[in-house]
Amino acid sequence: MQWIFLSLITISLSFLSAQKTDEQMIAQIFETALTQGHSYENLRELCKDIGPRLSGSDNAAKAVEWGQKKLQEMGVDRVFLQKVMVPHWIRGEKEKAHLVNSASLGDQTLNICALGGSISTDKTGVSAEIIEVQEFSELAKLGKEKIQGKIVFYNRPMNPTHINAFRAYSSAVSQRSMGAVEAAPYGAVAVIVRSMNLRIDEYPHTGGMRYKEEVTKIPAAAISTQDAQLLHQLLAKEKSVTVYMKMSCQTLPDAPSYNVVGEITGSEFPEEIIAVGGHLDSWDLGEGAHDDGAGCVQSMEVLRLFKAMKIKPKRTLRTVLFMNEENGLRGALEYARLAKENKEFHLAAIESDSGGFTPRGFTVDGKQSKLQQMLSWLPHFIPYGIYYFAEGRSGADVSQLKDGRATLMGFKPDSQRYFDYHHASTDVFEAINKRELELGSAAITGLVYLIDQHGLK
Amino acid sequence: MQWIFLSLITISLSFLSAQKTDEQMIAQIFETALTQGHSYENLRELCKDIGPRLSGSDNAAKAVEWGQKKLQEMGVDRVFLQKVMVPHWIRGEKEKAHLVNSASLGDQTLNICALGGSISTDKTGVSAEIIEVQEFSELAKLGKEKIQGKIVFYNRPMNPTHINAFRAYSSAVSQRSMGAVEAAPYGAVAVIVRSMNLRIDEYPHTGGMRYKEEVTKIPAAAISTQDAQLLHQLLAKEKSVTVYMKMSCQTLPDAPSYNVVGEITGSEFPEEIIAVGGHLDSWDLGEGAHDDGAGCVQSMEVLRLFKAMKIKPKRTLRTVLFMNEENGLRGALEYARLAKENKEFHLAAIESDSGGFTPRGFTVDGKQSKLQQMLSWLPHFIPYGIYYFAEGRSGADVSQLKDGRATLMGFKPDSQRYFDYHHASTDVFEAINKRELELGSAAITGLVYLIDQHGLK
Numbered sequence: 056m057q058w059i060f061l062s063l064i065t066i067s068l069s070f071l072s073a074q075k076t077d078e079q080m081i082a083q084i085f086e087t088a089l090t091q092g093h094s095y096e097n098l099r100e101l102c103k104d105i106g107p108r109l110s111g112s113d114n115a116a117k118a119v120e121w122g123q124k125k126l127q128e129m130g131v132d133r134v135f136l137q138k139v140m141v142p143h144w145i146r147g148e149k150e151k152a153h154l155v156n157s158a159s160l161g162d163q164t165l166n167i168c169a170l171g172g173s174i175s176t177d178k179t180g181v182s183a184e185i186i187e188v189q190e191f192s193e194l195a196k197l198g199k200e201k202i203q204g205k206i207v208f209y210n211r212p213m214n215p216t217h218i219n220a221f222r223a224y225s226s227a228v229s230q231r232s233m234g235a236v237e238a239a240p241y242g243a244v245a246v247i248v249r250s251m252n253l254r255i256d257e258y259p260h261t262g263g264m265r266y267k268e269e270v271t272k273i274p275a276a277a278i279s280t281q282d283a284q285l286l287h288q289l290l291a292k293e294k295s296v297t298v299y300m301k302m303s304c305q306t307l308p309d310a311p312s313y314n315v316v317g318e319i320t321g322s323e324f325p326e327e328i329i330a331v332g333g334h335l336d337s338w339d340l341g342e343g344a345h346d347d348g349a350g351c352v353q354s355m356e357v358l359r360l361f362k363a364m365k366i367k368p369k370r371t372l373r374t375v376l377f378m379n380e381e382n383g384l385r386g387a388l389e390y391a392r393l394a395k396e397n398k399e400f401h402l403a404a405i406e407s408d409s410g411g412f413t414p415r416g417f418t419v420d421g422k423q424s425k426l427q428q429m430l431s432w433l434p435h436f437i438p439y440g441i442y443y444f445a446e447g448r449s450g451a452d453v454s455q456l457k458d459g460r461a462t463l464m465g466f467k468p469d470s471q472r473y474f475d476y477h478h479a480s481t482d483v484f485e486a487i488n489k490r491e492l493e494l495g496s497a498a499i500t501g502l503v504y505l506i507d508q509h510g511l512k
Numbered sequence: 513m514q515w516i517f518l519s520l521i522t523i524s525l526s527f528l529s530a531q532k533t534d535e536q537m538i539a540q541i542f543e544t545a546l547t548q549g550h551s552y553e554n555l556r557e558l559c560k561d562i563g564p565r566l567s568g569s570d571n572a573a574k575a576v577e578w579g580q581k582k583l584q585e586m587g588v589d590r591v592f593l594q595k596v597m598v599p600h601w602i603r604g605e606k607e608k609a610h611l612v613n614s615a616s617l618g619d620q621t622l623n624i625c626a627l628g629g630s631i632s633t634d635k636t637g638v639s640a641e642i643i644e645v646q647e648f649s650e651l652a653k654l655g656k657e658k659i660q661g662k663i664v665f666y667n668r669p670m671n672p673t674h675i676n677a678f679r680a681y682s683s684a685v686s687q688r689s690m691g692a693v694e695a696a697p698y699g700a701v702a703v704i705v706r707s708m709n710l711r712i713d714e715y716p717h718t719g720g721m722r723y724k725e726e727v728t729k730i731p732a733a734a735i736s737t738q739d740a741q742l743l744h745q746l747l748a749k750e751k752s753v754t755v756y757m758k759m760s761c762q763t764l765p766d767a768p769s770y771n772v773v774g775e776i777t778g779s780e781f782p783e784e785i786i787a788v789g790g791h792l793d794s795w796d797l798g799e800g801a802h803d804d805g806a807g808c809v810q811s812m813e814v815l816r817l818f819k820a821m822k823i824k825p826k827r828t829l830r831t832v833l834f835m836n837e838e839n840g841l842r843g844a845l846e847y848a849r850l851a852k853e854n855k856e857f858h859l860a861a862i863e864s865d866s867g868g869f870t871p872r873g874f875t876v877d878g879k880q881s882k883l884q885q886m887l888s889w890l891p892h893f894i895p896y897g898i899y900y901f902a903e904g905r906s907g908a909d910v911s912q913l914k915d916g917r918a919t920l921m922g923f924k925p926d927s928q929r930y931f932d933y934h935h936a937s938t939d940v941f942e943a944i945n946k947r948e949l950e951l952g953s954a955a956i957t958g959l960v961y962l963i964d965q966h967g968l969k
Contacts, residue, residue, distance in 0.1 A: 089672045215546045215947070218896050253947060413870070413926050415897065439675050440872065440926070442899045469870050469897070469926065471947045490672070490710060490928045 077508065081435045081501045084360060088497035093359055095489040097125065097352040098411070102342035102484035109171075109339040110379040111143030111310035118335050119313045122351065122376045126317030129359050131374075133320070136313040139389045141379040143310040144172055146339055147303030150276065155182055155297040157289060165286075166279040167247065168259040168340060169302040170231060171382050172266070173275040176245065180301030181206070181274065183244050187290055191229070191237045203242030206298055209234050210249045210283050213474065220470035221409070224251055224477075228262070235275040236267050245274040245300065249283035253474050257281050260478040261338050263382045274302055312336075312378045314386045317358055321370040321507075329506055330373040330404040331357050331499055332452055334380030341482030345473060348484075349411030349492055351376050353466075356496040357503050368507045370402060377452040380408065384451060391455035401461040403506050405499060406450025410476070411492040412468035414440060417502060418447030420454065421462030425511045432505050441498050443467075462511050466499055534965065538892045538958045541817060545954035550816055552946040554582065554809040555868070559799035559941035566628075566796040567836040568600030568767035575792050576770045579808065579833045583774030586816050588831075590777070593770040596846045598836040600767040601629055603796055604760030607733065612639055612754040614746060622743075623736040624704065625716040625797060626759040627688060628839050629723070630732040633702065637758030638663070638731065640701050644747055648686070648694045660699030663755055666691050667706045667740050670931065677927035678866070681708055681934075685719070692732040693724050702731040702757065706740040710931050714738050717936040718795050720839045731759055769793075769835045771843045774815055778827040778964075786963055787830040787861040788814050788956055789909055791837035798939030802930060805941075806868030806949055808833050810923075813953040814960050825964045827859060834909040837865065841908060848912035858918040860963050862956060863907025867933070868949040869925035871897060874959065875904025877911065878919030882968045889962050898955050900924075919968050923956050 088094075101108075101118065108115045119136065126134045152165040169175075186202060188194060189211040194202065209230035213223040227249075234246045250260035259277045266272045278286070289296045315335065321327060333350020337343020354374045361368060378386035394401065405417070419426045429444045436442070448454065449463035457463060468491070476482035545551075558565075558575065565572045576593065583591045609622040626632075643659060645651060646668040651659065666687035670680040684706075691703045707717035716734045723729045735743070746753045772792065778784060790807020794800020811831045818825060835843035851858065862874070876883045886901045893899070905911065906920035914920060925948070933939040 085675070086673045216543045218542070218951070220947075413928050471870050471951070472945050475945070488711075488929050488932070490677075494675070494928070 077505060078435055080504060083364065084500050084504060085439055085497040087360060087364055088356065088493045088500065089490065091363065092356065092493040092496060094352040094356040094492050094496045097355060098344065098348050098487060098492065099484055101348045101351065102344050106342050107339040108335060108337045108343055110141040110312060110336045110382060111307065115312055115336055115378070119315055122315035122335060125355060126315065126374065129317070129362055131317045131319050131358050131362065133318040135316050137316065137389055137393060138311060138313055139378055139385045140309040141312045141385050142383045143307040144382065145305060145307060147175065147305060150300065150302045151180065152276070152298060152300040155299050157296065158293050160289070165282045165298065166257050166259050167276040167300060168261050169304040170248065170264040170275040170277055171261050171338065172264050172306065173302065173304055174272050175303045175305055176274045176301050180299055181245055182297060182299040184295050184297050185247065185286060187287060194237060194241055199241050202238065205243060206245045206247055207234070207238040207243040208247045208286055210287055212249060213251060213253050215253060220253060220473050223253060224474060227251060231262050231277065232264055235264060235273050236270050239271045239273045243273055247276050247278050247298070250277045250280050251474060251477065252280045255280045255284065258479040258481055261340055262478045276300060276302060314378050314390055315376040317374040319358055319361060319368055319372045322367050323369040325371050326400055327370040327402040328373055328399055329370050329402055329503055330375050330453065331407070331503060332375035332377055332404070333407045334378070334386070334452055335376040336379050336381055338381055338478045340478065340480040341476065342484055344482050344484050344487050345410040345476045346478065346482055347380065347408045349487060349495070350407035353407045353492070353496045353499055357500045360500045366504070370507050372503065372507065380452055384455070387452035387455040394456060401456050402511055403462045403464060404449070404453040404456050405464040405466060405502065406453040407466040407495065407499060408450045408452065409466065409470065410468055410473045411487045411495060412472060413491045414468050414495050414498040416441055416443035416445065416467045418449060418465040418467055419444055419462065420447065420449045420457070420464070425462045428512060436498065436501065439494065439498065466495065468495055534962060535892055537961060540821065541957050541961060542896055542954040544817060544821055545813065545950045545957065546947065548820065549813065549950040549953060551809040551813045551949050551953045554812060555801065555805050555944060555949065556941055558805045558808065559801050563799050564796040565792060565794045565800055567598040567769060567793045567839060568764065572769055572793055572835070576772055579772035579792055582812060583772065583831065586774070586819055588774045588776050588815050588819065590775040592773050594773065594846055594850060595768060595770055596835055596842045597766040598769045598842050599840045600764040601839065602762060602764060604632065604762060607757065607759045608637065609733070609755060609757040612756050614753065615750050617746070622739045622755065623714050623716050624733040624757060625718050626761040627705065627721040627732040627734055628718050628795065629721050629763065630759065630761055631729050632760045632762055633731045633758050637756055638702050639754060639756040641752050641754050642704065642743060644744060651694060651698055656698050659695065662700060663702045663704055664691065664695040664700040665704045665743055667744055669706060670708060670710050672710060677710060677930050680710060681931060684708060688719050688734065689721055692721055692730050693727050696728045696730045700730055702733070704733050704735050704755070707734045707737050708931060708934065709737045712737045712741060715936040715938055717934060718797055719935045733757060733759060771835050771847055772833040774831040776815055776818060776825055776829045779824050780826040782828050783857055784827040784859040785830055785856055786827050786859055786960055787832050787910065788864070788960060789832035789834055789861070790864045791835070791843070791909060792833040793836050793838055795838055795935045797935065797937040798933065799941055801939050801941050801944050802867035802933045803935065803939055804837065804865045806944060806952070807864035810864045810949070810953045810956055814957045817957045823961070827964050829960065829964065837909055841912070844909035844912040851913060858913050859968055860919045860921060861906070861910040861913050862921040862923060862959065863910040864923040864952065864956060865907045865909065866923065866927065867925055867930045868944045868952060869929060870948045871925050871952050871955040873898055873900035873902065873924045875906060875922040875924055876901055876919065877904065877906045877914070877921070882919045885969060893955065893958065896951065896955065923952065925952055
């Protein structure tokens with residue numbers, strides 16, 4: 056094929072004879088995923104029939120039932136649940152926010168949403184002057200004198216010069232996770248954080264935030280990037296800008312929930328587990344399509360493709376639908392605890408939690424020898440636009456399995472559009488392209504197939 | 513960076529000392545494009561202030577003016593127009609189509625659009641039984657007896673197993689371009705062609721079709737993939753399916769139009785031209801955002817980035833906004849004719865006409881030695897997700913420059929979503945992601961920079 060990256064062909068030559076069958080199998084996996092795939096229809100069910108699935112919610116419970124039923128219908132060897140207690144935060148009534156008596160804009164409405172885990176405002180809401188900062192270090196410089204009684208407005212944008220959008224996210228997300236804790240000691244009454252979004256648009260993006268036991272808890276909200284820019288411009292124009300905000304979110308007692316696990320027992324090395332997973336919970340504003348319905352249906356599709364193609368794996372294959380990745384990681388921690396308790400050996404664990412976009416590669420967290428072996432397989436993936444296996448972190452869920460033996464991997468689709476949807480009301484089924492999703496399913500299944508066939512030495 | 517494809521690093525080592533500056537320049541080009549880029553706002557103007565730009569239309573004339581003005585405002589050394597006479601086809605009133613008296617669905621509406629270049633139906637429309645085929649070879653088997661007086665319904669889907677969506681397009685597009693000519697000799701009264709779309713949705717996709725002088729001209733329409741499936745199912749269920757369709761399109765006399773060319777004169781080798789282009793015309797249903805507003809604004813951005821970054825090119829750089837790629841190629845033919853007449857030497861010509869999606873690589877149509885030289889530059893692009901330079905066709909416009917000396921290239925973004933939008937009402941500004949568009953601008957500019965610095969030996 057003309058578009059194969061030519062200098063890679065040399066790498067493949069030495070493996071060509073041994074890998075003829077592998078090459079054909081990968082081709083068949085891609086063809087099956089693209090012509091008889093179930094991931095897209097499964098995602099439609101998860102997004103449209105169930106919807107948002109925040110930990111502890113009724114929908115999260117429905118999603119557990121759905122995942123269990125789907126895996127059972129595939130006819131895998133074993134389907135089981137792992138019980139966990141999860142945080143149970145609820146948003147309550149839709150948040151309200153507006154400018155107060157702005158000289159140029161009056162009481163114009165602002166698009167905000169509570170950050171996950173935040174306390175509510177008073178029942179009547181809070182009205183206070185805002186003070187804008189870009190870095191935590193500015194808080195100390197401003198001091199209590201200037202911050203006391205105000206709403207701290209964190210407005211550092213994601214750094215657009217990072218080509219990998221997840222790095223751009225890392226450059227800004229501390230404002231969301233730690234903003235309240237950092238501002239409260241200076242007497243701030245609330246914080247408003249610029250949404251983690253590379254676009255300028257009207258949608259606020261929620262996401263996890265933390266309190267510390269010894270620090271006063273103050274309400275924390277995200278504001279759309281468009282309104283963040285507006286506040287910034289207003290502050291330049293009007294001497295003082297006052298914002299009213301009202302949130303009625305609250306944290307209820309922990310609730311019971313479950314990881315869902317499906318398994319095909321290996322025929323030769325049943326004690327060697329190859330796990331692939333995504334997280335079943337999602338934030339509550341959208342439908343959790345890219346984050347992480349996509350990862351769930353792709354992980355399920357791996358086992359389904361093995362069944363549909365009548366491939367009997369040598370090793371034990373597992374699909375894990377983790378609960379509570381978004382605001383607690385309780386599912387992943389419990390899965391890892393049980394794996395240790397049961398002395399399970401995870402040969403490999405692959406996480407898909409970077410969206411249902413067009414595949415690019417895989418990151419690998421494990422011994423160099425494993426990565427080297429995987430690189431010998433890369434020529435099989437190049438024709439499908441998957442061109443790198445590289446050292447890197449796997450994912451929040453499977454990284455809990457790190458024990459010096461397991462090779463942990465992250466599936467890496469293209470990242471450019473991920474933060475257009477992440478944790479926002481825009482993360483719906485319609486934001487997914489069927490082929491891109493299916494190519495991801497095929498990429499992961501292809502890699503699982505090769506690991507199953509050859510092991511990881 | 514962790515996600516660089518590791519085995520490529522070896523390639524880069526031998527070039528490292530010489531290319532330090534190149535690497536920095538590429539980084540600066542990407543940073544500037546992502547933080548101070550104009551391509552997205554320019555595309556907004558072209559799509560929203562002007563809109564669809566079919567050859568011969570008032571909007572196409574406005575687009576010529578706009579392109580000329582934009583290039584002049586950049587302060588390039590020379591902006592000029594190249595006059596061409598272009599086909600002038602108009603759609604007329606919105607097409608109408610519905611089932612006629614279907615036993616199960618009555619007179620349900622069908623989503624169709626005239627194919628570009630088609631004649632109209634009679635003023636009262638045409639109502640006829642449809643006969644479904646997948647291949648031209650079926651027409652001869654069915655013969656006049658079964659086809660006479662009917663509407664031939666071409667329903668071969670794009671082959672989804674091709675990973676490159678343009679190959680899937682090639683597998684089906686002959687139905688659109690040649691369907692009328694193939695069916696008319698058997699007495700067909702019209703043809704309806706399944707839209708060139710990998711999705712199942714409600715939007716008909718137009719596109720060029722041809723007649724032959726000696727073959728009776730019959731009307732030709734595209735139907736949405738959803739309705740194509742509906743017709744297929746109905747044919748299986750009801751013995752006969754009759755469709756009514758009415759189109760009032762017509763071909764007017766050829767109209768004058770223009771290529772728009774902007775140029776920065778080279779400081780050392782002004783006679784060596786590096787051209788980069790897209791096409792300014794578009795189909796009339798959408799806003800021509802991906803096809804090919806994206807290619808136009810990216811081509812303009814190359815020169816603008818050179819100006820903004822104060823890089824004085826050694827060679828002559830040209831942005832070419834070609835007219836009439838969609839239904840005649842008249843602009844490209846005239847550009848190539850004038851190049852020959854003026855004995856111009858195109859060292860390289862790069863076309864961007866594959867959508868404003870996340871960049872993947874470049875195809876190269878030229879001598880092997882040039883491709884080898886380009887491969888030595890590849891390590892500079894890997895950090896930006898651009899991982900291949902490979903032999904392949906360039907593009908419809910720049911390929912007219914093929915003369916044994918010019919190296920012709922095609923910019924290749926990810927192809928998966930292209931046919932969701934191609935030639936349909938969905939191809940609007942909102943279908944473009946700012947970062948993906950800007951990364952494309954930077955990729956092309958980076959390549960132009962290296963060609964300008966080092967030539968192509």
